[in-house]
Amino acid sequence: MQPRPQSHSAALGPGCTGPSLANPTPLAFDQQRQVAQAPSCGAEAFAVDPAALANGQPRKHTTYPYVTGTSVLGITYKDGVLLASDTLGAYGSTKRYKSFDRLRKVNESCIVGAGGELSDFQYIMRLLEELSDDDFCMDDGHTLKPAEVHSYLCRVLYNRRNKMDPLWNSLVVGGFHAGKPFLGTVGMQGTNYTDAHVATGFGNHLARPLMREHHRPDMSEDEATALLHQCLKVCYYRDKNSINKFTIAKVSAEGVTISEPFALETEWRYKLFENPAANAAGAW
Amino acid sequence: MFRNQYDQDNTTWSPQGRIFQIEYAMEAVKQGSAAVGLKSHEYAVLATLKRAPSELSSYQRKVFKIDDHMGIAISGLTADGRILCRYMRNECLNHRYVYESPMPLGRLVRQVADKAQMGTHYSHKRPYGVGLIVAGVDESGPHVFYNCPSGNYYDYKAFAMGARSQAAKTYMERQFETFADASLDDLVKHALQALQASLADGELTDKNCSVAVVGKGMPFTLLEDESLAPYIAAVKEEEPAVAEAAPAQGEAAMEAEGGAAAGEGEQQQGDGGDGDAGGQAPMEQ
Numbered sequence: 118m119q120p121r122p123q124s125h126s127a128a129l130g131p132g133c134t135g136p137s138l139a140n141p142t143p144l145a146f147d148q149q150r151q152v153a154q155a156p157s158c159g160a161e162a163f164a165v166d167p168a169a170l171a172n173g174q175p176r177k178h179t180t181y182p183y184v185t186g187t188s189v190l191g192i193t194y195k196d197g198v199l200l201a202s203d204t205l206g207a208y209g210s211t212k213r214y215k216s217f218d219r220l221r222k223v224n225e226s227c228i229v230g231a232g233g234e235l236s237d238f239q240y241i242m243r244l245l246e247e248l249s250d251d252d253f254c255m256d257d258g259h260t261l262k263p264a265e266v267h268s269y270l271c272r273v274l275y276n277r278r279n280k281m282d283p284l285w286n287s288l289v290v291g292g293f294h295a296g297k298p299f300l301g302t303v304g305m306q307g308t309n310y311t312d313a314h315v316a317t318g319f320g321n322h323l324a325r326p327l328m329r330e331h332h333r334p335d336m337s338e339d340e341a342t343a344l345l346h347q348c349l350k351v352c353y354y355r356d357k358n359s360i361n362k363f364t365i366a367k368v369s370a371e372g373v374t375i376s377e378p379f380a381l382e383t384e385w386r387y388k389l390f391e392n393p394a395a396n397a398a399g400a401w
Numbered sequence: 402m403f404r405n406q407y408d409q410d411n412t413t414w415s416p417q418g419r420i421f422q423i424e425y426a427m428e429a430v431k432q433g434s435a436a437v438g439l440k441s442h443e444y445a446v447l448a449t450l451k452r453a454p455s456e457l458s459s460y461q462r463k464v465f466k467i468d469d470h471m472g473i474a475i476s477g478l479t480a481d482g483r484i485l486c487r488y489m490r491n492e493c494l495n496h497r498y499v500y501e502s503p504m505p506l507g508r509l510v511r512q513v514a515d516k517a518q519m520g521t522h523y524s525h526k527r528p529y530g531v532g533l534i535v536a537g538v539d540e541s542g543p544h545v546f547y548n549c550p551s552g553n554y555y556d557y558k559a560f561a562m563g564a565r566s567q568a569a570k571t572y573m574e575r576q577f578e579t580f581a582d583a584s585l586d587d588l589v590k591h592a593l594q595a596l597q598a599s600l601a602d603g604e605l606t607d608k609n610c611s612v613a614v615v616g617k618g619m620p621f622t623l624l625e626d627e628s629l630a631p632y633i634a635a636v637k638e639e640e641p642a643v644a645e646a647a648p649a650q651g652e653a654a655m656e657a658e659g660g661a662a663a664g665e666g667e668q669q670q671g672d673g674g675d676g677d678a679g680g681q682a683p684m685e686q
Contacts, residue, residue, distance in 0.1 A: 255508060255511075257508070257541075258541060259539075265502050268499065268501040269499055
């Protein structure tokens with residue numbers, strides 16, 4: 118008997134299923150399922166899972182993000198890819214969760230970083246973990262390549278956008294496969310592209326100019342780390358929804374390492390900051 | 402095998418632990434005409450003998466392209482084969498759409514096997530009556546798989562199925578160690594020679610067999626009619642010794658074809674070196 122898959126909801130629609138869903142559930146299992154329109158190609162019907170609607174709860178759509186992450190930065194260097202972000206889950210203006218890992222490993226050759234609604238990111242990680250688990254159970258030597266992870270996430274995010282129920286995230290996918298680094302990004306509408314350096318959110322405005330100036334594809338790891346530190350610092354100075362606690366994730370031929378959180382030196386002892394109320398009454 | 406009291410339906414085990422309906426479904430594969438699959442380090446090749454239901458009809462198609470990197474040969478109930486072909490094409494398309502990369506063969510073959518197994522599990526279903534040889538190339542190189550109506554699948558270096566396939570298997574068992582490093586032309590010739598062993602009577606012509614090749618740099622390509630003729634000619638060139646050794650059999654085959662053909666065949670036999678006793682059809686066309 119085929120086990121009923123959990124998080125890969127049939128409501129995701131076409132092209133958003135993992136390998137375990139490719140086996141059609143036998144009809145004997147699913148008596149109450151009204152198949153309005155079954156494609157003549159023999160595939161599963163693209164219907165919203167009636168079970169999801171059946172228990173009386175109204176179907177809710179994400180209309181607004183609540184706990185959010187800010188920018189994620191990514192650059193390629195000679196031997197791999199570096200991703201960087203802070204570890205903040207902000208609740209509006211409140212800096213509520215200060216140890217949230219926004220950079221996660223998918224498999225030995227791929228990492229994903231997310232900004233935006235963090236619960237949606239956790240759901241995305243669950244989808245990716247299911248795919249990686251399927252690969253592990255298949256035990257045939259094939260694992261998801263970074264480009265495949267990127268493509269899969271594009272399809273998932275675009276599909277959800279089409280249902281007016283987006284996963285409110287800006288994702289960065291970084292990986293190293295067949296001797297070549299891979300770096301791509303996907304937005305909440307499904308907009309996606311690959312590039313030598315990417316950033317999400319505020320990072321696009323604050324960090325990308327620095328990357329454009331200093332990035333070279335044959336950078337060493339130290340140079341790349343120094344560039345990322347510089348960009349992270351600027352993002353921390355200028356983005357109000359950030360904290361001075363960062364992690365950097367590296368993918369290379371040796372695999373994935375995600376660093377322990379660290380802080381950067383910042384300078385706040387400027388004269389005009391020293392007595393913030395000095396001009397409170399106004400200059401004229 | 403003989404009829405017995407345990408073969409009525411899909412859900413009855415025999416005391417020896419066999420389900421006869423599944424085994425009968427595997428017999429259906431043996432009713433189809435022969436198909437062979439073999440591979441080298443770089444290429445996988447399929448070759449099939451096509452049958453025509455009557456002289457007025459065209460030959461039944463047995464090789465289907467699933468995706469740029471894989472295809473199948475079927476033997477048995479063609480209708481069942483077409484359904485599985487459609488399923489495989491759909492899965493490959495979906496995989497390409499979601500992951501922008503070709504589907505790994507082993508996974509698709511496993512999915513087809515799981516689908517076939519469902520037909521063996523319920524009393525309201527029947528097993529698929531078709532065997533598939535799946536040939537293709539993915540990241541881990543060329544593969545030849547066999548999908549059985551029982552829901553099993555096997556990874557092969559070379560395989561044959563269908564009517565009189567044992568002769569093809571015997572040929573390949575003797576030769577398979579040379580396949581790994583063979584060139585593409587040699588591999589196709591081996592496939593045709595294996596197929597020839599399964600021929601009851603008549604000769605390999607470019608009309609009654611079809612070949613497909615797929616390789617690391619080569620998308621799945623079907624060779625039929627004109628594109629197959631040079632390979633058939635090459636196979637025949639290599640067998641003057643075999644042909645001369647069995648002229649009686651050759652002439653018996655000729656007479657079955659008709660008097661005029663037999664006459665021309667004998668003339669060409671006299672030429673020598675140009676083709677063997679059976680070379681009449683391609684030459685005439």
